[in-house]
Amino acid sequence: MCYRMPPSKRPLRARLQASAPDDASTSIDALLGFRLRRVNIRLSRDFAAATGDAGLRSGEFTSLAAIAARPGISQSGICRETGLDKSAAVAVIDDLLRRGWIERGRCSEDKRRHALSITASGERALADLVARTRRIEAPVLSCLTELEATMLMALLDKVVGHILDEDN
Amino acid sequence: MCYRMPPSKRPLRARLQASAPDDASTSIDALLGFRLRRVNIRLSRDFAAATGDAGLRSGEFTSLAAIAARPGISQSGICRETGLDKSAAVAVIDDLLRRGWIERGRCSEDKRRHALSITASGERALADLVARTRRIEAPVLSCLTELEATMLMALLDKVVGHILDEDN
DNA sequence: TATTGTTATACTCTATAACTATA
DNA sequence: TATAGTTATAGAGTATAACAATA
Numbered sequence: 001m002c003y004r005m006p007p008s009k010r011p012l013r014a015r016l017q018a019s020a021p022d023d024a025s026t027s028i029d030a031l032l033g034f035r036l037r038r039v040n041i042r043l044s045r046d047f048a049a050a051t052g053d054a055g056l057r058s059g060e061f062t063s064l065a066a067i068a069a070r071p072g073i074s075q076s077g078i079c080r081e082t083g084l085d086k087s088a089a090v091a092v093i094d095d096l097l098r099r100g101w102i103e104r105g106r107c108s109e110d111k112r113r114h115a116l117s118i119t120a121s122g123e124r125a126l127a128d129l130v131a132r133t134r135r136i137e138a139p140v141l142s143c144l145t146e147l148e149a150t151m152l153m154a155l156l157d158k159v160v161g162h163i164l165d166e167d168n
Numbered sequence: 169m170c171y172r173m174p175p176s177k178r179p180l181r182a183r184l185q186a187s188a189p190d191d192a193s194t195s196i197d198a199l200l201g202f203r204l205r206r207v208n209i210r211l212s213r214d215f216a217a218a219t220g221d222a223g224l225r226s227g228e229f230t231s232l233a234a235i236a237a238r239p240g241i242s243q244s245g246i247c248r249e250t251g252l253d254k255s256a257a258v259a260v261i262d263d264l265l266r267r268g269w270i271e272r273g274r275c276s277e278d279k280r281r282h283a284l285s286i287t288a289s290g291e292r293a294l295a296d297l298v299a300r301t302r303r304i305e306a307p308v309l310s311c312l313t314e315l316e317a318t319m320l321m322a323l324l325d326k327v328v329g330h331i332l333d334e335d336n
Numbered sequence: 337t338a339t340t341g342t343t344a345t346a347c348t349c350t351a352t353a354a355c356t357a358t359a
Numbered sequence: 360t361a362t363a364g365t366t367a368t369a370g371a372g373t374a375t376a377a378c379a380a381t382a
Contacts, residue, residue: 032211034230035324035327036208039200039204042335061201074363083206085351087351087365111359112357113363133199134199137199137200137201140327144326148323151319153198157203158312158316159207160203162308244340253373256373278340281339282341
């Protein structure tokens, strides 16, 4: 007979665990990728739907936040921070400039670099984006207690920090 | 003066917190997306680099795991589980069939559906992929204790389960 | 009418390589 | 020689709409 799709009441992990022997070497129980991917897909779609046709391109929000956090950062700095490719960063920076959210000045110490900084308009846009993103993420995070959500953020921060250390 | 890129010893969150007032409504401290995105980029690149030219397309590994976990699942079931678009799923399923990792039978109860199941060859491929992915994720997760890693997985499972419930 | 799977298509994202200007 | 930024380009990912078969 065919598998009829019931409402999925348990995550894939739990179902896999039930159907496969508890063998740590072949189980996906300890794999992070599946989980990150699934949550990421959901959040990305909701974000794209909320920002609509005038939506930001991939990495634009993250780059704006990085510039706000580190005024004077260079483009390659953005790439290291966000994981963006340097060729992709060009379009992102161009778009942020076009929107008037950031400014670009040549660096006097190293004329190859652009020193990027956020504008007042960019600050407002960032605050608005953050607020909208919070509203998008809220229903996804609603299944966690406040403590659990805080723990999740802290654990991911630890991993992200480790990645930044390793990749640079 | 210009911002010279030092080795990043703290995650973006911590730096933002230091430079911005602790205003919950405009801080990215409680946002999940940045963190997921950054970790996902790292893992995706490492995975692509490890699988090389004969690499699987996006969503193929997840789909194989979903079929292994739920024999007889339909294509639309895969989409619901993995977040894959139904048009994208076609190419993924085709590729899994071409590799001989899954089999496809028409469903007698609902002739529109394909009943998908994993083959013995597919089981071996899946076990191998899981093992390789564990080796890829290990260095990323090495910054966490075993307890922390378990907690991270459990928290993400809770979120993924919630998303599956909501989206279906 | 709605759903499953399929195709075609357009658009975006990502990575690579080649180039310039600086270091 | 190496790095920062730019451009062009190719390949992969993603989403939409239209369609046939079935419910």
